[in-house]
Amino acid sequence: MNASLQTHRYLLQFSIKPSVQRTAVMDYLMKNRTHPTIDEIYTALSPSMPTLSKTTVYNTLNLFIERGAVQALVIDEKNARFDVDTSSHAHFICKSCGKVHDIFNLKPELFEIPQHPNFTIHSVEISYSGLCNACKES
Amino acid sequence: MNASLQTHRYLLQFSIKPSVQRTAVMDYLMKNRTHPTIDEIYTALSPSMPTLSKTTVYNTLNLFIERGAVQALVIDEKNARFDVDTSSHAHFICKSCGKVHDIFNLKPELFEIPQHPNFTIHSVEISYSGLCNACKES
DNA sequence: TCCTATTTTATAATGAGTACAAAGATATGA
DNA sequence: TCATATCTTTGTACTCATTATAAAATAGGA
Numbered sequence: 001m002n003a004s005l006q007t008h009r010y011l012l013q014f015s016i017k018p019s020v021q022r023t024a025v026m027d028y029l030m031k032n033r034t035h036p037t038i039d040e041i042y043t044a045l046s047p048s049m050p051t052l053s054k055t056t057v058y059n060t061l062n063l064f065i066e067r068g069a070v071q072a073l074v075i076d077e078k079n080a081r082f083d084v085d086t087s088s089h090a091h092f093i094c095k096s097c098g099k100v101h102d103i104f105n106l107k108p109e110l111f112e113i114p115q116h117p118n119f120t121i122h123s124v125e126i127s128y129s130g131l132c133n134a135c136k137e138s
Numbered sequence: 139m140n141a142s143l144q145t146h147r148y149l150l151q152f153s154i155k156p157s158v159q160r161t162a163v164m165d166y167l168m169k170n171r172t173h174p175t176i177d178e179i180y181t182a183l184s185p186s187m188p189t190l191s192k193t194t195v196y197n198t199l200n201l202f203i204e205r206g207a208v209q210a211l212v213i214d215e216k217n218a219r220f221d222v223d224t225s226s227h228a229h230f231i232c233k234s235c236g237k238v239h240d241i242f243n244l245k246p247e248l249f250e251i252p253q254h255p256n257f258t259i260h261s262v263e264i265s266y267s268g269l270c271n272a273c274k275e276s
Numbered sequence: 277t278c279c280t281a282t283t284t285t286a287t288a289a290t291g292a293g294t295a296c297a298a299a300g301a302t303a304t305g306a
Numbered sequence: 307t308c309a310t311a312t313c314t315t316t317g318t319a320c321t322c323a324t325t326a327t328a329a330a331a332t333a334g335g336a
Contacts, residue, residue: 077293
C-alpha cells in the first residue's frame with residue numbers, strides 16, 4: 001500500500017499540485033495527529049529530505065490553509081499548530097508541557113455556528129486548557 | 139466620582155499593589171472593552187504618561203494574568219489580547235480587520251468544563267471567526 | 277532541446293515578547 | 307528625619323517565530 005498515493009489524491013482534491021515536499025508535509029500531518037508545529041514538521045522530515053528548507057514548510061502550510069486542506073489552530077501562543085482533521089472536535093492544551101490534544105465526543109451543539117447581526121461567522125474553535133495527567137503528577 | 143479608586147480596590151482584591159502604572163493599565167482595560175493589544179494600551183496611555191515603558195505594560199499584564207485579574211485571549215495569531223470580563227462569553231475575530239468582539243447570550247452549556255480522564259481542565263475559550271459587517275461590504 | 281511558469285531554497289528583515297541590570301520609588305524601623 | 311531594604315519601572319539587548327525577497331532548481335509543454 002502506498003500512503004503517498006492517497007496523500008497525492010487528497011492534495012489534488014484541493015487543487016494543490018503535489019510536489020515531493022508538499023506530499024511529504026501532508027503525509028506527515030496525516031500520520032501524526034499531534035498538531036505539530038512548523039519546527040516539529042521540519043525536524044521530522046529533514047533527515048530524509050536533507051535539502052528541505054524551513055521556508056518551504058511555511059510556504060506549504062500557508063498554501064494548505066489557503067486551499068482549505070488544513071486548519072491552523074490558534075491555541076498555543078508560542079507557535080502555530082496544524083490539524084488535518086476537519087471533523088467537529090475541540091482541543092486541549094496543557095499549560096505546563098504545551099502539548100495539544102484532541103477532544104472528541106462533545107455535544108454537537110457546541111460546534112453550531114450562531115447567527116449574529118454584526119458578523120458573518122465562518123468557523124468556531126473550542127479550546128480547553130489546564131494540566132495533563134503527566135504534568136499534574138509532577 | 140473617582141474611577142481610579144474603584145480600579146485601586148479591584149487590584150487589591152487580587153493582591154496587586156496599585157502603582158500609578160498598574161492603575162492606569164487596569165483603568166484602560168476596564169473602560170475599553172475592545173480586547174486591546176499591548177501596543178494599543180501603550181499607545182493610548184503614552185501621551186499622558188510620557189515616561190511609560192512598553193516593558194512595564196508587558197510586566198503589568200503578566201502580573202494581572204498571574205493573579206487572575208485579567209484573562210489573556212488566544213484568538214489573534216499576531217498579538218496577545220486581554221479581557222477583564224470573566225463572565226461566560228465568547229469572542230469573534232474578523233479575519234480581515236483583525237478586530238475582536240464579545241459575543242454574549244450564548245447557551246451556558248457551551249461554557250461547561252467537560253470531564254476527561256487524561257486532563258484536568260481549568261478553562262474554556264470559544265472563538266468564532268469570519269467577517270464583520272464593515273469588512274464584508276468592501 | 278528550449279522556453280516559461282512554478283516551486284524551492286537561503287538569506288535578510290520584521291516584529292512580538294523576554295531577560296537583564298540599572299535607576300527610581302516606596303515602605304520600614306531606628 | 308534618615309538609612310536601608312524591597313519592590314517597581316525603565317531602556318537596551320536579545321531571542322525566536324514568521325515573512326519578504328530574490329536567486330536557483332524543477333517541471334511541463336512546444
